[in-house]
Amino acid sequence: MSASASVSTAASAQTICAPLPVLGRDVTVPLVTGGEVTYAALDYAASAPALQRVWDDVAAYAPYYGSVHRGAGYLSQLSTDLFENARRTVAEFLDCRADDQVVFTRSTTDSLNLLAAALPADCQVFVFETEHHASLLPWRDARVTYLNAPRTPRQAVETLERALADRDPYGPALVCVTGASNVTGELWPVRELAAAAHAHGARIVLDAAQLAPHHPVSVRDLDVDWVAFSGHKLYAPFGSGVLAGRADWLREAEPYLAGGGASRKVSRREDGGVDVEWHESAARHEAGSPNVIGAYSIASACKALTEAGFDSLVAREQYLVERVREGLAEVPEVRILSLFGDDAPRVGVISFVVDGWNSSHFAAALSAEYGIGVRDGLFCAHPLVRTLLGSDAQAQGECGAPEAAPGEKSLNAIRVSFGAGTPDEHVERFVNAVKELVTDGAQWNYRTEDGRCVPDTSA
Numbered sequence: 511m512s513a514s515a516s517v518s519t520a521a522s523a524q525t526i527c528a529p530l531p532v533l534g535r536d537v538t539v540p541l542v543t544g545g546e547v548t549y550a551a552l553d554y555a556a557s558a559p560a561l562q563r564v565w566d567d568v569a570a571y572a573p574y575y576g577s578v579h580r581g582a583g584y585l586s587q588l589s590t591d592l593f594e595n596a597r598r599t600v601a602e603f604l605d606c607r608a609d610d611q612v613v614f615t616r617s618t619t620d621s622l623n624l625l626a627a628a629l630p631a632d633c634q635v636f637v638f639e640t641e642h643h644a645s646l647l648p649w650r651d652a653r654v655t656y657l658n659a660p661r662t663p664r665q666a667v668e669t670l671e672r673a674l675a676d677r678d679p680y681g682p683a684l685v686c687v688t689g690a691s692n693v694t695g696e697l698w699p700v701r702e703l704a705a706a707a708h709a710h711g712a713r714i715v716l717d718a719a720q721l722a723p724h725h726p727v728s729v730r731d732l733d734v735d736w737v738a739f740s741g742h743k744l745y746a747p748f749g750s751g752v753l754a755g756r757a758d759w760l761r762e763a764e765p766y767l768a769g770g771g772a773s774r775k776v777s778r779r780e781d782g783g784v785d786v787e788w789h790e791s792a793a794r795h796e797a798g799s800p801n802v803i804g805a806y807s808i809a810s811a812c813k814a815l816t817e818a819g820f821d822s823l824v825a826r827e828q829y830l831v832e833r834v835r836e837g838l839a840e841v842p843e844v845r846i847l848s849l850f851g852d853d854a855p856r857v858g859v860i861s862f863v864v865d866g867w868n869s870s871h872f873a874a875a876l877s878a879e880y881g882i883g884v885r886d887g888l889f890c891a892h893p894l895v896r897t898l899l900g901s902d903a904q905a906q907g908e909c910g911a912p913e914a915a916p917g918e919k920s921l922n923a924i925r926v927s928f929g930a931g932t933p934d935e936h937v938e939r940f941v942n943a944v945k946e947l948v949t950d951g952a953q954w955n956y957r958t959e960d961g962r963c964v965p966d967t968s969a
Contacts, residue, residue, distance in 0.1 A: 527822035530814065531562035532745065532931030539881045542954050542965045547881035550936035554743070555692050555859045555927035556885055558723060560807075561745040567810040568748070568803055578800050579771060579793075593802050596809035597792070603812035604737055604754050605728035611761075612754045613792045614805045618719040619644040621738035621753035622686070624795055625715055626652065628763035633682040636673055636712070638666070639893040640693075640849065645686045645717040645738075646893070652684075659897045662850055663699040667706050674710035683712035689721030693891050693898070693925070695831070695859030696850050697721075704733045715755070719743050723929055724827060724857035726820045729755065741804055745930070746811040750804025753795075761790045769797035815930070823930050827858045830928055830937050834860055837941030843867075843948050847898040847923060858932070861889070861925040863899070864948060869922045870963040875952040878965045880943040882936075885925045895923060 529535075538546040551559055571592065576585030578593045597612045606612065615621045626648040629635070635649040638657045646656075655673055660666035670685060677683060685707040690697050700716055707714040713735040718727050722739040729737055736755030741748060765772040765788055772794050775787040788794050815823065835852075838844045843865040848854065864872055873886035888895045899921065926940060955966040 527818065527826050529826075529933050530745075530818060530823075530930040532559040533562060533565055534559045535931065535933070541881060542878040542967070550880075550882040550939055552926045552928055552932070552936060552940055553883050553885050554723070554929045554932070555720060555889075555925060557742045557747055558745045558929055559931055560747050561811055561814050561931070563814040564746050564807050564810045568807055571806060572803075575802065578802055580799075589802050593800060593805055596805040599809035599812050600752055600754065603727075603816060604752075605730050606754055607730060609757060610729065610755050611757045611792045612752060613760065613795050614800060614808075615738075615751040615753055615795075616749055616801070617644075617742070617751040618642075618717060618738045618740040619648075619751075621751050622715070622717065623648040624753055624766045625684075625736060625738070625759075626650070627766055628759045628795075629684065630682045630759060630762070632679075633684055634677055635684050635686060636670060637686045638669075639897070640691065641686065641688055641891065641894070642692050642717065642719070643890045643892070644719070645688065645715075646891075649686075659849060659894060663702070663854075667699060667702045670703055671706045671710070674707065674712055677710075680711070683707075683710070685712050685714040686717065687714065688717045688719075689727065690724065690857045690859065691849070691891075691894070692720045692859060693861050693889050693894050693923075694848050694850075694854075695720070695856035695861075695927070696848065696854045697725075697856060700732050700734065708733070713756070720857060720859060723815075725824060741808040741811070744808060744811045745814070746804070746807035748801070748804040748807045750801050750808055752808065757790075760792075760795060764788075765797060766795040767797040771800070772797035818930070827929065830932060830934070831856060831858055831860070833934075833937055834926060834941060838862060838944065841945055841948050844944065847895075849894075849898070858928040859925065860927070861895075861898075861923045863923050864944075867947075868963065869924045870958075871952070871956055872947065873924050874956055874963040874965065875947055875954070876940070876943055878956075879947075879953055880939065882940050882943055884940075885927075887922045889923075889925055896921070899923065 537549045539549045540546050574585055574588050576589040578590050601612050622645050629652050633652050635652045635654045637646055640659045657669050657673055660669055687703050688698055689700055704714045715736040716734040718737050718739040721727055723744045738753050741750040772788055773786050774789050777785050779785055845863050847861045869886045873884050876882040876884055956963050957966045
């Protein structure tokens with residue numbers, strides 16, 4: 511799962527492919543220093559803008575919206591076909607096996623909580639401390655082994671192999687691992703980790719929230735048992751997600767939610783109780799009226815990315831990654847966070863700290879004075895960011911900004927992230943803004959309000 515070679519010139523980047531059209535590309539925002547500027551959305555790792563293709567497809571379908579699996583009318587039948595075709599499109603996008611199930615959920619978090627609820631009795635879960643909280647925390651009813659952050663991909667595989675070999679008793683086990691870090695953007699050795707898991711009788715689920723929008727994901731090639739991702743990171747921000755993979759644990763588990771759609775037959779018993787026969791298909795875990803728009807938007811995004819060609823998208827993104835890294839390397843006060851080192855392949859997610867700056871203050875200045883949207887904090891990956899910052903494990907911090915005021919030391923970092931819709935100009939503006947802020951300082955005064963650093967407009 512290696513990244514494509516980086517491209518060294520802007521001219522070369524233009525020959526790879528143009529940015530894909532996304533909503534909001536022409537939105538202007540006010541600057542605290544006066545005037546307006548086109549907004550540079552560089553927080554793709556949190557939520558990517560909707561592809562124009564996705565928005566157009568949803569708008570075209572919206573007048574035909576109807577209930578799914580429950581109506582004889584034309585619109586209901588149309589919506590049902592669209593919903594089930596979306597399931598097939600996602601299966602093709604992920605290169606699923608013939609007997610895999612694709613379950614539509616609300617998000618990656620929802621998908622992994624669903625899988626956690628479907629674990630067999632006495633299942634052991636192995637998860638690295640480097641995971642996003644969505645894949646770190648759902649396993650509350652299982653025996654969990656948290657593995658220390660590795661410093662090389664090889665060390666990750668060796669750490670997992672030792673942990674699986676030492677487990678006692680030897681029973682069902684699940685490994686949960688990210689495909690690309692939401693903090694460093696680094697690609698993880700998923701295929702090798704899957705091989706290690708299977709060699710020791712364990713299964714593996716891939717958190718592809720940050721991988722699927724940037725790289726092709728093949729369930730067959732990576733040999734993972736399940737994959738989870740979110741629509742809102744895949745340019746389809748309509749409150750939907752996917753859990754795709756092996757059917758047996760899902761089929762044998764109690765429904766994630768009990769209700770209509772998950773039940774095949776419900777009957778009263780003579781004693782007054784109720785007997786329920788649940789579906790064995792993906793519907794078993796899709797109770798209630800499904801998010802048809804969300805499922806359709808994911809399918810639309812899958813088609814758009816496939817048609818654009820991942821080779822071109824990856825090559826262009828690698829150019830942007832190198833441009834950002836090279837630009838930040840020219841600022842001695844900036845330290846880029848990394849587990850595997852400078853040469854590690856990565857997607858368009860880069861986190862860093864700036865000497866002498868509170869990260870919340872720096873992010874606020876990028877927004878207020880340059881119209882650039884990034885993220886600051888611990889990125890819902892507290893153990894990982896603490897490890898990268900070399901801080902105490904018990905130090906206070908939140909997913910958002912801490913209470914530190916501008917100029918005070920803070921336990922958080924700044925994250926810039928981008929993807930298929932990012933223009934070159936946004937990346938160039940970001941690099942130049944970082945250099946100006948470090949060299950000249952902020953042009954405005956800032957204060958802490960409700961835990962966030964904001965421009966002080968009281969004067």
